[in-house]
Amino acid sequence: MRDARFRSRLRLPVIGAALILVGLAYAVLVPNGAAGADGPQSQQIEQGRKLFAVGCSSCHGLHAEGSTNGTGTFTAPSLIGVGAAAVDFQVSTGRMPAQQPGAQIPKKTPVYTQDEIAALAAYVASLAPGPAIPPESAYDVSKATDEQITRGGELFRTNCTACHNFAGSGGALPNGKYAPSLMATSPRNIYQAMLTGPQQMPVFSDQVMRPEDKRDIIAYVVALQQAKNPGGMGLGRLGPVSEGLWGWVIGIGLLVVVAVWIGARVPRVRHEPESNERN
Structure with a gap:
């Protein structure tokens, strides 16, 4: 009976000491977890969240879940899991934010600064794992x-x-x-x-x-x-199609001009009316 009472009294202190040791070990092994709320990374993510809410949420949804039209077709894709690399590419090339919908979003001058782009990328990356910006x-x-x-x-x-x-x-x-x-x-x-x-x-x-x-x-x-163009003109580097087109336009065009010039220099022979010849 004494041993049972002793073990029951000892149980609570042992459990408390174990919890304290686990907490201390977690604090030592994961030091960034306690500082997350006010750390630089969290501040950047919060800045990105605010930028996203103003410039991106109208199409991609307030929580980057994407948006659809009445038929269920995505008008703007979900950004959850696309990663920071996708955001950096789209925003740094000016493709996003898009000026208007179309078959394809063209490249244009970026709207955001590099720091703002980094903040947007950090926010989207915090939503779900995805490709990181390469070093x-x-x-x-x-x-x-x-x-x-x-x-x-x-x-x-x-x-x-x-x-x-x-x-x-x-x-x-x-x-x-x-x-x-x-x-x-x-x-x-x-x-x-x-x-x-x-x-x-x-x-x-x-x-x-x-x-x-x-x-x-x-x-x-x-x-x-x-690389420099060995022929002087690259012609778009589109291959034999553009080269053949220019050869046809310039080559045949020159032949037409020469033919017209030759025809203009050949003297024309006038034929007298038959009545005048008989008289």
Whole structure:
């Protein structure tokens, strides 16, 4: 009986001590959890939430859940789980906020500053896990070798030319959509586009395409951006169609001009009326 009473009295202090030890261990191992409410990250997320409520919620919903029309079709997609990389790409290229709906949202001058873009990205990233903004080392191709550029060209021609053209000049897609030109796109945005698949582009996640493969493709695109036109005129780098069109217009046009010029210089022979000849 004494042992039973002793154990019952000892139970409460042991449980209390265990709870105290667990709390101390949690505080030591997760130091950022206690400081979360007033930390810099939380302040950035709160700033992003306010910016989102003013500039984005009218289309994407107050909680980024997306919006639909009367038929149930999404007019603006949900942003839950798209990640910070998607927000950084769309907003830094000026595609978002969209000026008006259409088959495809074009690139334009950004509306937000870089700090505001970072705050919006942090807020959307806090809603659910998604692709993070890649570090500069992921898309830095300043020291790319010729071998990497050549390999990137092979990957680009295999995966990208069907839409973006073999020279990255872009091209038309069905239903009024198009693949934009890559000639003025930054390496950061190219990487983020492959990572998130904006609009009509497929997603090239790290499971589909390795990060080093993405970097080699970026090296090839940057080489295209810096390359000079060997013929003097690029003609849009659209291939034999534009070259053949210009050859036809200029070549046939010159032949027509020469034919008209020759015809104008040939003297014309006048025929006298038959009545005058008989007289």
